[in-house]
Amino acid sequence: MSSIPLPLRQLSAREARFFAAAADAAFPHGTTRDGPPLPSGTEAGVVAHLDGWLELLPRRNRTLIRLLIVFFEYATWVLPAPGRGGRRRFTALAPEQRVAVFEAWSGSRLRLRRLVFASLRMLLTSSYFASPAVLRATGLAPLAFATPVVEADLLYPPVGQARDAIRWRREDLSRPPLHAPLDPHGPLHPDYTEEGASTGERARAGESAGAGARG
């Protein structure tokens, strides 16, 4: 399946297929009323992001998420999608049936059912918004600005590294500027510009995207 990124570190091929189907049900390719078309879920790299994110979780939580996948994949056996073949597993449903399944879960009168769906939606949405292209298209990409060097930066190395990894010295100290609000229309954080797409890909593959440029 071409929409599934390889290699996967945490997800099995079956789990990745589920997330790809779910991501495109939540965020299909198409045209919205206003604004530019948004990338679909798979175009936005939802599966790769989820794969990298799972790696950060404690084993117990990974197991719970795997159970969530199995649950949703086969829930249609009990709560079928509308239309012909609605009892097939989720990934075997037609795209419009998958959307209908989501609508049924999110609009359920049972809070527990809505909560279970909210858990899946949380995974899909947070991964969708990890995409720089999505953030740019929605106008929600973080802004660029310089990060000052403060006293604490002389004390702590990046997580997991030894203190000789501290790269700042006292002469590097700079005060956060006072009265310097950002320009809402100013330049974007470099990882979120079109040019920075490769950095964004790196971020979704599991490396830090948050540091930004200093100085």
Added chain:
Amino acid sequence: MRVFADYTGPVADRCDVVVVGSGPCGAVAAYELAAAGRDVVLLEEGPPFTPADFELDGARSMARTMREGGLRFTSGYVMPTMQAIALGGGSLVNSAICGRCPDFRLAEWAEAAALERTARSDLDPHYDAIAAFLGIAPTPDEVQGRRNLLFRDGCQALGWDNEPCARNVVGCRGSGECFTGCRARAKQSMDISYVPAAIRAGARVYTSVQVQRVLAAGRRAGGVEGRVAAPFTGAPGPSFRIEAKAVVLAAGVLATPLLLRRSGDLANRSKQVGENLQFHPGTSVMGVFPEPVEPVFGATQGYQSLHFLREGFKLETLWAPPGVLAVRLPGSGLELEQKLLDMRRAAVWDCIASCKRSRGRVRERGRSLQPAVHWRFHPDDARTLGRAVWALAQIFFAAGAERILPGVAGLPDELGSLEAARVLERQPPRAADLVVASTHAFGTTRMHGDPARGVVDEDLKAHDLDNLYVVDTGVFPGSPAVNPMFTGMALARRSALALAARI
């Protein structure tokens, strides 16, 4: 200062006071004790985060800075509940709101918990000292951004009290990144304020150490012991043991009671350790305006209204990583994508409720070191939160919103006028209708003048021991009505000064 890479074998140390937990309360206590000349060791299970470690991606950020990857839920009434694991504790990833507990609430505490020295006039000197240290000040208009100022405008149109949030922030640039770590280094989180100050005053800080037991015999605590824990994975490393003349616990509302229970049910003659858990559950409403709001710019939580504080709820503005905020949007497919595009014209505001009738408890989860958190949402408190949703709706329409997304089950996804929104007034949402997150927590090691009914006294010393203190917000006998961090720090400062005078 030690980080994970520094531990090559078992750790042993000795000091006057060992402080467990480097969140706002523990960091203040460690600094004040060290500044008073006491030999202090500050322990933190999480690592220090540098800007290079911050993740702008909300999911990855929570996975790295929160216990259980940010996926911890309560049972009873199911809702997410967060607990940070980082040097600086929750201050690294909170929105820095510093509110003083109002007089009326402290008077309620005094009556309910037989307190004699915890009136506002008793706490004000401590609030003042902390405010001066951290530069706590109202959020300036220049960094509010339109989504915060619209809230102000709506409140003003309704004649409701409103004010910029006072925050421990110096030089805010309005990046709205408080919840993922302040890249602007403007937020005075504990890791860049009180902890460095404690180090300057002589404190030794050990990060990536997990305290597993308080050492105690009779009425005396003798120190703590545990293991080094690798960042993020928690993989166990060498053992450590710190002997001390006094032990100060500031591990948080969910962790401190577990530590006491694991240490032979310490300080629990009252049987109140782990009981009386309270939260400020919160929910949010999104409003869409005719013109762009550009919500990516502005202080994370820059404005608030305390107009309904006595009725049990507080209203405030909110921003978070877009992927977190978008979770609450209704619909799927192209309809959902249209709503995502609307976010550029949207503001999100939230409400938190005091919930005086809702209670829970914290217990061990099997052999795990993580808590099992149980909490029940009292129907009266849920109705209060429902009234707060209606109040938010009124502010949105008074500010000129074209529609709101109330996020209430059983109602239309969008309400396009104040008249349409009156359904919230006529049929206040029930607990089951709301999407709720726990925000602040307190109560599990409560302060009480009567040793039979509380865990600690007014100096936050355990009733049952001569030299064990608990200084996190678990000591609150009830909701502080506003954000608890500042009051926790004030109480911790008073406690630390009392302890410094005793040893």
